[in-house]
Amino acid sequence: MTAIRLGRLSILACGLLPVAVVTIAWFVSRWDDLSGPPVSFLDALSDLPALMGMTGLVVLMALGTRFPWIERLFGLDRMFRFHKRLARWVVGLFVAHGLLRTWFFSLDHGHSWTWSYLFYFGTGDWGLLVGHLAFYSIFAAAGFALLGQRRGFPFRVWKSGHLLIYLVVILGFVHAVKKGWDDMATFPTNAVFAVLAGATLALLFYRAIYRLRRDRRFTWRVERLEPETYDTTSLVTTRRDDPGPFAGRRAGQFSVLRIKQRWGWGEPHPFTISCEPAAPALRFTIKAVGRFSAAVPSLRPSTPVLCEGPYGIFFPDFAREKRIIMIAGGVGVTPFLSHLRHAVRTAPDIQVTLIWANKTKHDIIAGDELHALTRRLALKIVHVLSRTPDGLPEGTDRVVYEQGHIDAEILRRHLGEPAASFFYLCGPSGMQEAVLGHLHTAFGIPRGQVKRELFFY
Ligand SMILES: Cc1cc2nc3c(=O)[nH]c(=O)nc-3n(C[C@H](O)[C@H](O)[C@H](O)COP(=O)(O)OP(=O)(O)OC[C@H]3O[C@@H](n4cnc5c(N)ncnc54)[C@H](O)[C@@H]3O)c2cc1C
Structure with a gap:
């Protein structure tokens, strides 16, 4: 497995490329309005943050799937930090879209500002209603994400709430087609939407297939627990079948563990595989710092453990680095x-x-x-x-x-x-x-x- 950790400039280029493509597509499709009177200008301007926000949402979904080949380029730690930062931008872009549309609506109806547009929940204009549902759902999803960072907040609750993002994407597409079609339907914006919709479908399909195959590919069992110090225990997991994706792992990589509970798989926690890659078992050396890690020493042998991965690019190249x-x-x-x-x-x-x-x-x-x-x-x-x-x-x-x-x-x-x-x-x-x-x-x-x-x- 090759691992190339991209530098800051390459990451910036990866981020700027979709921004440039979306801006050009928007510019081409709305050029007439941009060069028109202020109301038309505002109408056109309000579409840019929406287009960028939708693009950002699809990127967030892709990052959330922890694709191994993306992870190898960036590292999971950086991917998650980028995910957090991008999420803030996406929320900001949708807020900007909502406010610009409200401003446009106000001017178009002869007011300097009226909130009624932003709080419209009537069924007369269902395209707008869908947009508003997407708009408010994104705040709910972001709220769950923030709560999830609080110590002790139940993982299941925040994770379920965070899945609202999928609803936001679907509602966002419906809203864009219904409300923006007349203004935006030019080849560049159609192409952008086709790519975003295709990527969303591919991600949903990948997730569904992944979940179906996950248990077979990644289920290991607790073989034994070895106390290392007064607060640190090594958990050794084995598997009767071949080690699956872990056959090609590198020293220093980590896995995301979930323990089988009565209601399904528990919350995911990352731990380094502390043994050498040639070892047939996976060894995790875990310090008790919170609820999950403190429960590890009391796991019973044979308890199923979902070990996803391997992830990580924190390894020296022994041939070069002497x-x-x-x-x-x-x-x-x-x-x-x-x-x-x-x-x-x-x-x-x-x-x-x-x-x-x-x-x-x-x-x-x-x-x-x-x-x-x-x-x-x-x-x-x-x-x-x-x-x-x-x-x-x-x-x-x-x-x-x-x-x-x-x-x-x-x-x-x-x-x-x-x-x-x-x-x-x-x-x-x-x-x-x-x-x-x-x-x-x-x-x-x-x-x-x-x-x-x-x-x-
Ligand atoms: C790449 C990686 C490798 C790691 N390897 C090891 C290891 O080899 N040994 C070890 O003891 N610890 C390791 N950790 C840390 C370990 O994941 C956390 O200590 C553990 O998840 C804490 O969960 P908790 O419920 O016991 O404690 P909590 O009280 O929930 O959390 C304590 C702290 O751990 C971090 N944390 C909690 N949950 C998660 C999560 N799901 N994902 C990421 N971070 C979290 C947060 O910073 C939190 O403040 C690793 C973390 C990462 C990201």
């Missing part, structure tokens, strides 16, 4: 566990320094195994412990203990001259930001040179 610096915070070490378990068999000549921050020595996961790997790989581990009530453990030349937090001084002391190194960072957001700053202070390394995995969206 000197690698891994910086982890707490359970953010899981992708590195997978990389090191893989490297010991496939690339024993690579040089790795792992700088790993934990609160205490009791938070260190798989410590004995990792320390043993320092004898089989050119691996140095620097444990940075923020709390050492019993003093610092004794280290060796390959396993070093430091007290405090990862800072420029510790980085300088252990990385020497890291110019030819490749940097990988995974940990909580605050820790990542601090480390990026210290890498810049210590060695002038720009943040763009550090590959990162985010454990939150």
Whole structure:
């Protein structure tokens, strides 16, 4: 599997291309009105945010389907963050469309402003009614999305509410055909609508087929649970059939897990596959931080687990990257566990320094195994412990203990001259930001040179 993580400029180009196509199509179809009196101009102008909003909605639906080939270009973390940002823009575009139409309607009826158009729910003009239902449904869907970000809000409720987006798309198309057909029916806008409608149908079809095949392709079962520390447990899942899409997985990738409940599959949670890719089972090393992760240690053997994926592009190219610096915070070490378990068999000549921050020595996961790997790989581990009530453990030349937090001084002391190194960072957001700053202070390394995995969206 090849993974090309697109840079910022390529992403910008991907975003600007549909904006340019839609604007040109709109411009061509509404040119006469745009060059006419102010009321016609406003009439034409109000269609642009609607066209862009519909395009944005279809892109949001595509991002929500987590296509593996899109994910490989952007990374799921970036896709989800982009999804959030784009969603805000889409809501803004529909608000702009509603307000511009209200303004146009007001002027057209001899008022400077009247709200009656925006709150029209009569059945006399059903094309308008459908548009209004779409308009208000999008606020409901956005509301559910916002509630979903609140801790403890039931996933099932917000997910069902968020599916209103599909209704918005369908109502949006009906409204556009009924209300905008006379003004917009030129070849470029017809082509844009045909592409959007085709993409929507293809997405709905893909989702339906995916859901039908999902259980067969992705169902694994709990084989065993292994306590790693006082709050971290490894969940090992196996499967009687072949591993399906996981056969070709890469070290450091992750899967989105759902546990079987009485009423169906539970909510999805992403976890890194912490074992090496050649392992027949999938191992997830999970720290108890909330409702889902705290329930993992009490899962019973044989419980079905839906493991979707594999996702992620957080992996070094061992053939090219010979000197690698891994910086982890707490359970953010899981992708590195997978990389090191893989490297010991496939690339024993690579040089790795792992700088790993934990609160205490009791938070260190798989410590004995990792320390043993320092004898089989050119691996140095620097444990940075923020709390050492019993003093610092004794280290060796390959396993070093430091007290405090990862800072420029510790980085300088252990990385020497890291110019030819490749940097990988995974940990909580605050820790990542601090480390990026210290890498810049210590060695002038720009943040763009550090590959990162985010454990939150
Ligand atoms: C790519 C990736 C890989 C990860 N790998 C690991 C791993 O190997 N080990 C591990 O212990 N944790 C990992 N996590 C974090 C793990 O997904 C969350 O800790 C877990 O979902 C928390 O759920 P909860 O109900 O236990 O806690 P909650 O109290 O619901 O959430 C705690 C925090 O976890 C994050 N979170 C919650 N639900 C989700 C979700 N569905 N999707 C994304 N983030 C969520 C949020 O930032 C939230 O504030 C990973 C996250 C990502 C995105």
